[in-house]
Amino acid sequence: MESPVDTSVPAVLFTAFEPSGDALAAPVIEAMRESHPEWAIYAWGGPRMEAAGARMAGMTAEDGAMGLGALAHAREVRKHVGAIRRWIKGCRLMAHVPVDSPAANFPICKASRKMGAKIVHLAAPQLWAWGGWRVRKMRKLTDHVLCLLPFEPRWFGERGIKGTFVGHPAINRTLDAELLKERLHGLPSGAPRIALFPGSRTQEGRKNLGLLVRVFEDLRDRRSTLSGVIVAASPQVAEVVAKKLGEFPIGLSMVSNMRDEAIAWSDLAIAVSGTVTLDIMRQCHPMIGVYRTSVLSYLGSKVLLRTKHKLLPNIIAGERVVPEFVPWCRGPAAITSKAQWILNDSKHGAAQQHMLRRSLGAYKGHKFAEECAAAIAETIRQ
Numbered sequence: 001m002e003s004p005v006d007t008s009v010p011a012v013l014f015t016a017f018e019p020s021g022d023a024l025a026a027p028v029i030e031a032m033r034e035s036h037p038e039w040a041i042y043a044w045g046g047p048r049m050e051a052a053g054a055r056m057a058g059m060t061a062e063d064g065a066m067g068l069g070a071l072a073h074a075r076e077v078r079k080h081v082g083a084i085r086r087w088i089k090g091c092r093l094m095a096h097v098p099v100d101s102p103a104a105n106f107p108i109c110k111a112s113r114k115m116g117a118k119i120v121h122l123a124a125p126q127l128w129a130w131g132g133w134r135v136r137k138m139r140k141l142t143d144h145v146l147c148l149l150p151f152e153p154r155w156f157g158e159r160g161i162k163g164t165f166v167g168h169p170a171i172n173r174t175l176d177a178e179l180l181k182e183r184l185h186g187l188p189s190g191a192p193r194i195a196l197f198p199g200s201r202t203q204e205g206r207k208n209l210g211l212l213v214r215v216f217e218d219l220r221d222r223r224s225t226l227s228g229v230i231v232a233a234s235p236q237v238a239e240v241v242a243k244k245l246g247e248f249p250i251g252l253s254m255v256s257n258m259r260d261e262a263i264a265w266s267d268l269a270i271a272v273s274g275t276v277t278l279d280i281m282r283q284c285h286p287m288i289g290v291y292r293t294s295v296l297s298y299l300g301s302k303v304l305l306r307t308k309h310k311l312l313p314n315i316i317a318g319e320r321v322v323p324e325f326v327p328w329c330r331g332p333a334a335i336t337s338k339a340q341w342i343l344n345d346s347k348h349g350a351a352q353q354h355m356l357r358r359s360l361g362a363y364k365g366h367k368f369a370e371e372c373a374a375a376i377a378e379t380i381r382q
Contacts, residue, residue, distance in 0.1 A: 022046030027369035167366025190227025195266035286349035
């Protein structure tokens with residue numbers, strides 16, 4: 001349900017176009033509503049932003065849109081962008097908080113800038129990885145960047161863009177160890193245990209599920225007692241898994257809404273590159289990162305991507321802590337071999353856990369939602 005614009009109250013607008021952006025913005029919205037109840041917090045986003053108390057002007061970050069083809073999705077985004085730009089003209093806008101998705105958000109930033117709004121990016125566009133030529137545009141459309149990776153404020157600062165490291169909600173959160181332990185009883189027995197994370201979006205699931213399952217089957221051919229679970233991040237992803245697999249291989253099952261439990265249960269997590277790798281890092285758990293793509297996209301990434309590492313835990317650590325097959329256009333053999341290497345000798349997993357624990361030091365003491373809300377408020381006051 002769309003909320004009418006109240007022009008008598010100063011407004012802050014959040015815009016997100018991905019389920020991950022919806023999840024990222026939700027705790028910040030909740031913190032802002034608590035610290036500044038006198039402001040109207042509007043959002044074009046998804047169900048989590050709505051649950052956090054934002055006045056929804058439109059739904060743009062539901063997973064259903066991610067299931068569209070590339071052209072259909074691009075048309076859908078353009079339609080939303082046009083609607084948001086029109087909506088801004090009728091709003092008393094103090095600040096605009098674009099959440100990730102720079103390609104969709106930059107045109108909206110131009111409209112909000114014309115209205116005199118401050119612009120605070122929640123999650124820095126990864127210009128350090130590719131598209132560095134966009135820095136000039138970013139500088140014109142930015143008052144502050146809320147950075148999720150420790151090195152980003154310096155990178156942006158050297159290019160004339162103010163940035164603040166605010167931690168990350170996947171890492172800076174409390175885990176109830178006792179509750180986790182209790183909920184493990186619902187997961188299958190068997191050893192070793194493999195947790196498969198096919199991605200948070202339906203498109204990712206379709207691309208990567210077959211590869212993950214083949215790795216599991218190859219491992220089980222070598223270890224008949226192997227047990228595995230596919231962890232569906234949403235009902236939409238669960239539906240994709242059920243349709244694509246039909247009959248599950250022996251020893252493999254699926255769970256939903258049990259991300260942390262599956263990580264704690266497993267001896268090894270094999271995850272599609274994304275935020276879930278930080279959830280696994282939060283528990284300092286052995287993992288392998290993958291992202292299946294076409295041969296053309298694989299070759300293109302070699303030209304476009306400038307970073308030595310592609311997986312978030314490795315980018316944070318500045319070294320190859322986690323085996324990564326990102327992007328990957330070949331079969332399961334190399335991934336299976338690396339999984340065997342970890343499972344066959346506990347010292348390999350223990351070494352990875354030690355390095356992950358050390359890399360988490362940069363996040364110690366951060367309170368993500370509160371720091372983001374405070375930075376947005378400070379930018380508005382300035």
